Amino acid sequence: MPKQLTCPKCGADIIKCPETLDPVRCSKCKKVWLRAECKETRR
Numbered sequence: 001m002p003k004q005l006t007c008p009k010c011g012a013d014i015i016k017c018p019e020t021l022d023p024v025r026c027s028k029c030k031k032v033w034l035r036a037e038c039k040e041t042r043r
Helices: none
Strands: 004-005 013-018 024-026 039-042
Touching: none
Parallel strands: none
Antiparallel strands: 004 013, 004 039, 013 024
């Protein structure tokens, strides 16, 4: 089971940017984060 990332800004689930695994982009607020900035939660 892959780890789910949570957006530090709005708390929504994060989707990985298609081109790379880093950085990741929030599907809700569209902010791009470095993976280190995101909270990882197991789902």
